[in-house]
Amino acid sequence: MLAMLLMVWTSSVFNFWAGEQRVAVKYKSLVLVTLLVSFAKPIVGVLLVVHAQDKVTARFVGLALVELLGYSGLFLIQMARGKRFYSKRFWRHALLFNLPLVPHYLSQIVLSSADRIMIANMVDSKSAGIYSLAYSISQIMILFNVALSQTLSPWIYQKIKDKRIEEIAGVAYGALILIATVNICLIAFAPEVVAIFAPSTYYSATWIIPPVAMSVFFIFAFDVFAKFEFYYERTTLIMVASIFGAVLNLVLNWLLIPLFGFYAAGYTTLACYMLYAVFHYIFMNRICRKEIGSVPYSAKLLLLITVIFLTLGFILLSAYWNFWLRYFMILIIFLGVFFKRDYLWAFIERMIRMRS
Numbered sequence: 001m002l003a004m005l006l007m008v009w010t011s012s013v014f015n016f017w018a019g020e021q022r023v024a025v026k027y028k029s030l031v032l033v034t035l036l037v038s039f040a041k042p043i044v045g046v047l048l049v050v051h052a053q054d055k056v057t058a059r060f061v062g063l064a065l066v067e068l069l070g071y072s073g074l075f076l077i078q079m080a081r082g083k084r085f086y087s088k089r090f091w092r093h094a095l096l097f098n099l100p101l102v103p104h105y106l107s108q109i110v111l112s113s114a115d116r117i118m119i120a121n122m123v124d125s126k127s128a129g130i131y132s133l134a135y136s137i138s139q140i141m142i143l144f145n146v147a148l149s150q151t152l153s154p155w156i157y158q159k160i161k162d163k164r165i166e167e168i169a170g171v172a173y174g175a176l177i178l179i180a181t182v183n184i185c186l187i188a189f190a191p192e193v194v195a196i197f198a199p200s201t202y203y204s205a206t207w208i209i210p211p212v213a214m215s216v217f218f219i220f221a222f223d224v225f226a227k228f229e230f231y232y233e234r235t236t237l238i239m240v241a242s243i244f245g246a247v248l249n250l251v252l253n254w255l256l257i258p259l260f261g262f263y264a265a266g267y268t269t270l271a272c273y274m275l276y277a278v279f280h281y282i283f284m285n286r287i288c289r290k291e292i293g294s295v296p297y298s299a300k301l302l303l304l305i306t307v308i309f310l311t312l313g314f315i316l317l318s319a320y321w322n323f324w325l326r327y328f329m330i331l332i333i334f335l336g337v338f339f340k341r342d343y344l345w346a347f348i349e350r351m352i353r354m355r356s
Contacts, residue, residue: 003057003060003061003063003064004060004064006064006067006068007063007064007067010064010067010068010070010071010072011067011071013071013072013074013075013078014033014067014070014071014074016074016078017071017074017077017078018030022150022153022154023154025154033070033074036070037066037067037070037071040066040070041062041063041066044062044065044066045058045059045062045063045066047062048061048062049062097233097235098235100235100236100238100239101235101238101239103239103242103243104235104238104239104242104243105242106246107239107242107243107245107246108242108246110246110249110250111242111245111246111249111269111272111273111276112139114246114249114250114253115131115135115249115253115265115266115268115269116128116131116132116135118250118253118254118257118265119131119257119262119265122253122254122257122258123257123261123262127261127262128262129202130202130204130205130208130262131205131208131262131265131266133194133197133198133202133205134194134205134206134207134208134209134212134266135208135212137186137190137193137194137197137205137209138186138208138209138212138213138215138216139212139216140186141179141182141183141186141213141216142216142219144178144179144182145179145216145219145220145223148175148178148179148220149220149223152171152172152175152224153227155171156168156172156227157227157231160227160228160231161231163292165288165292165294165296166294166296168296168297169296169297169298169301172224172296172297173297173301173302173305175220175224176217176220176221176224176302176305177305179216179217179220180217180305180308180309181337183213183214183216183217183309183313184309184312184313184316184333186209186213187209187210187213187214187312187313187316187317188316188326188329188330188333189330190206190209190210190213190320191203191206191320191326193209194206194209206320207263207266207317207320208262208263208265208266209266210266210313210314210316210317211266211267211269211270212266212269212270213313214270214309214310214313215269215270215273217306217309218270218273218274218276218277219273219277221277221280221281221302221306222273222276222277222280225277225280225281225283225284226238226280226284228284228287228288228296229280229283229284229287232287232291234283234287237283237287238280238283240279241276241279241280241283242276244275244276244279245272245273245275245276245279246272248271248272248275249268249269249272252264252268252271252272253265253268256268281297281299281302284296312333315329316329316330
């Protein structure tokens with residue numbers, strides 16, 4: 001616990017520094033520090049675990065030690081540059097901005113964890129394990145969300161600041177299509193992915209992956225919409241949407257898991273994240289009309305991207321029963337991506353230019 005509390009501090013130090021590097025578009029130093037710490041963690045962890053009697057504690061101490069050595073210098077540099085520990089204006093602003101976000105992040109934990117806890121208690125631990133496998137595999141796609149979000153955030157905030165939100169839409173649509181594409185790839189090959197990660201007794205996890213992977217798309221959509229809420233400091237609205245999503249998830253799980261088994265949890269997760277994204281879209285439009293006088297995205301285009309994504313996902317899900325039908329559908333989707341490759345490559349190149 002002490003080691004983990006220390007890591008809360010070190011990770012905060014890194015996130016403050018990393019945020020500054022991204023805004024300043026200094027990705028070389030950010031990548032260097034990230035790689036060094038990422039390589040050091042398993043190396044130090046293995047050395048400590050091999051030579052320690054209490055191997056669990058050794059594992060956490062190893063993580064904390066690497067972060068302490070890797071990130072403490074960043075804290076000292078920031079403090080030296082700041083030249084001042086306490087500023088009433090900044091502390092007050094930080095507290096007023098972030099306190100409503102505490103329920104938001106707690107609600108995020110409920111949304112991501114409640115399913116497994118409720119399945120374990122309402123069904124059995126085996127079903128919870130199968131669901132956890134499917135959920136963990138689907139959440140790998142969050143890496144794409146994080147990478148794109150971190151790239152886009154400084155650029156989007158600058159466009160909002162300059163009142164040039166009309167330039168955001170094209171990039172946002174491209175990002176949503178890219179996230180939809182990688183999640184469709186996971187859904188398409190879900191049976192093979194489960195076979196790689198687990199024995200045949202876990203095969204039923206295959207049917208959970210599509211709805212949870214679709215949820216990842218709506219998590220990214222929420223992030224795109226919430227940028228405006230964060231910029232204009234409407235964190236109370238973020239809190240309201242998050243609490244609603246978390247409570248709805250608990251209620252739906254409580255009602256549907258006894259009726260349909262642990263499979264229902266995947267669909268309650270999808271439904272909650274869909275409503276979550278819709279709420280933030282409504283809040284974003286309300287804020288933009290007030291602050292800027294126009295809205296950044298076309299509801300028709302967003303709906304079109306979403307409907308196509310969901311349709312493809314459920315079609316692939318329905319083809320899990322037939323190997324040849326599924327691969328025929330994968331071929332059709334591949335040909336569609338192939339003919340639209342110029343658009344996708346243009347978008348990826350634009351993302352690379354933003355990082356350079």
